[in-house]
Amino acid sequence: VGFDDMEWWRGKSKAPGRSWAMEITPDGKMSLYAAGLRSPAGQGLVDGKYFYAENQGDWVGSGYMTILNKGDFIGHPAGLVWADKPGSPVLARTEDIYKRVDPRFNQGRIQDDDPKRPYKTLFEVAKEVPGMKTPSVWLPHSVMGTSTSSLIQIPNDDKFGPFGGQVLIGDQGQSRLNRVFLEQIKGDYQGAAFTFREGFESGVLRLEWGNDGSLFVGQTNRGWGSKGQKDFGLERVVWSQKTPFEMKAVRAMPDGFEIEFTKPVNKTAAADPDAYTLTSFIYKYHPVYGSDVVREQTLIADAAIVSADGLKVRLVVDGLRENYIHEINVGDKVTSADSSHNVLHPIAYYTLKHIPDGEKLNVPKRKAKAAGHDHSMMMGSTTAAPAKTAPAANTSAGLKKNQVDKPASWTTIDQTIVVGTSPGLKFDKPELTVKAGSKVKLTFSNTDDMPHNFVVVPAGQAIAVGELAMKMGLAGVKLDHIPNTPKVLFNTKLVGPGSSQTIYFVAPTTPGKYTYVCTVPGHFYVMQGTLIVGK
Incomplete structure (x- = not known):
């Protein structure tokens, strides 16, 4: 999809075929194939059938991979403006979506801030809309990555270990490879996603098999930031002949x-x-x-x-x-x-x-355990919640870390700050200065096309706090990617595109340099600034 100055956070299809997959015949004829794509970064054949990989965004709750057949509509409504054109195989129409899910036009900045707002899931809408389908395999956001990229099938030749026939799929933001096992049930593809390999030197973007059965992994952070800190990279994955x-x-x-x-x-x-x-x-x-x-x-x-x-x-x-x-x-x-x-x-x-x-x-049913599911233990983490130790700097206790109301005891505000975002995972102000112990009103305005937060931590702790946020797993989004650690001094919530939040805090009483960071998984490696606390 594309974006413009009018409701710039909303993906649009401003040219014929935008947000579509196109079919090109060997003799060069191009035609509409399927609609509903938002930000595809990977496509490929699995057992000779066409699959593509999608990224989280508006109308897309999380990344996924799916088979895509001619005439399918996979969910993002922008491209449906062309669905009634000659040669279109897609049966879904824009009104099929908008009469079931409020597009929230002309409401200014929209975000999911009302717990009472009714909602539907993709599969509930798909049951009612002709030709609409749901993903073959979801890749849970933050847990399995943040920026789904290329997919490639593992050959059935035993050169790459015991996973022949399965699919590898990259993630740019978390510099990793995931693995997908597919099966067909009732004529439809579904399956399981697993972590395969982490620790690449930059964001994983392109995958290609070598003649020797090894996998070449092309990488870049292209200004978006990635867990791997290099701007670009090319690495080779070779099976060690040891089965894990x-x-x-x-x-x-x-x-x-x-x-x-x-x-x-x-x-x-x-x-x-x-x-x-x-x-x-x-x-x-x-x-x-x-x-x-x-x-x-x-x-x-x-x-x-x-x-x-x-x-x-x-x-x-x-x-x-x-x-x-x-x-x-x-x-x-x-x-x-x-x-x-x-x-x-x-x-x-x-x-x-x-x-x-x-x-x-025929087995007897067992009773549920008393304890609930703990998502802090996801991603294989066995690390207990951080111990509560003294914060690195005195922040005048008494206020919440996310203090959104002006404290009743404040008769004056010493300093008002407005900070925003810039393209490429950046704050628009790389440096802010406050006086030690001063009363500060700060507004964080997100003019980017993805959610961010604003979190102040002691100097040198941005990566550590970000990695704690990444270990929160599925609970991360609900908790605004803010981990429970004394290293977080004060913070905004997760602010959606086109939205803002104002917080109030007392600046640390210890002069020095602190860091403000967006702790969204993948963002925190590069989206940082310096808070200078003066005497």
């Missing part, structure tokens, strides 16, 4: 899931249903940028049945929901047969578009 202990695949079953491992498991440990934590959730379908996780439910594993060879575990799960994402966490209790290894990447995200037909196992 991983979840090789997760398959949907009539009453749960079957997990296949790359190596046999410890049968006693893997047969304990309490070793598995399961949660289902989904995203809103609305014109706001991205979405919180919604309708989250903790599920119960009633049984865990290990195959004779120890390579598979069938989980009988109570409460499966079609069209929801199911997080399956094997934690650290499931180990290899000799108990020497934990699962390298213990979390899978299965997009359950359809529950397969078939016989269900």
Whole structure:
């Protein structure tokens, strides 16, 4: 999509074919193929079928990959302005979407700030709109990345380990590769996403196989910032010929899931249903940028049945929901047969578009645990919540870190500051100066096309706080990507495109340099400024 000066946060299709996939024949004829794309950064063939990868944004709750057939409408309504043109195979029309979901035109800056505002999900709208489809596999935002990029299928030639036929998909913001297992249920593609490899030197953008079976990874941060700090990079991934202990695949079953491992498991440990934590959730379908996780439910594993060879575990799960994402966490209790290894990447995200037909196992139902699901333990993190230690500087306790109302005791404000954003993950002011102990009113105005926050931390702590925010997993968006740590001195909430928030704080009483940072995953590596506290 494109953007302009009128409601610049809203993606638009201002030229024929914008926000569409186009089909070009060998003799050079081009025609409309499918609509609803927002910001595709990757496409490719999987078993000879056309898939593409999408990024979070307006009308797109999170990144995903999906098969795209001729005539499909995948969700972003901008391109539907061309759907009635000659040669269009798409049946959906703009009014099909806008009569079901309020586009919120002429309301000024829009964001998801009213918990009572009614909403629908993508799959609920898709059930009513002809030709509208939902993603094959969601890639949960912040957890599996922030900027979905290229996808490529792993050849079935054993040159790249035990994952032949599966799909690798890059992420630019978090400098990583994810892995996707696909299966067809009731004629539709769905499957599971896993972390594959992290730590690339820049943002992963393009993937290509070498003649020797290794994978070349082309990288850039192109001004957007990435976890890998280099401006660009080219690295090669080679299989070490050592098979890691991983979840090789997760398959949907009539009453749960079957997990296949790359190596046999410890049968006693893997047969304990309490070793598995399961949660289902989904995203809103609305014109706001991205979405919180919604309708989250903790599920119960009633049984865990290990195959004779120890390579598979069938989980009988109570409460499966079609069209929801199911997080399956094997934690650290499931180990290899000799108990020497934990699962390298213990979390899978299965997009359950359809529950397969078939016989269900007759097992007794178990009661739910008293404790709820803890998303602070996601992404394989076993780090406890940070201990509450004394802050690095006296910030005149008594105010909230996100103090949005002027304190009643304040008769005057010593300093008023307005700070905004600039393109390329930047604040519009690289440096701010305040007097130690002064009363400050600060307004953060987000003129970018993606959400940001404004967080003040001690000097040298921006990356550490950002990495804590990244470990918050699914809870990150709900909590504005603000981790519970004394290193956060004061902050705004997550401010959507075209929106702003004003906060009040007392400047640190210790003079020196502090850092303000956007702690959104991927942003915090580069989106920083310096707060100078003078005497």
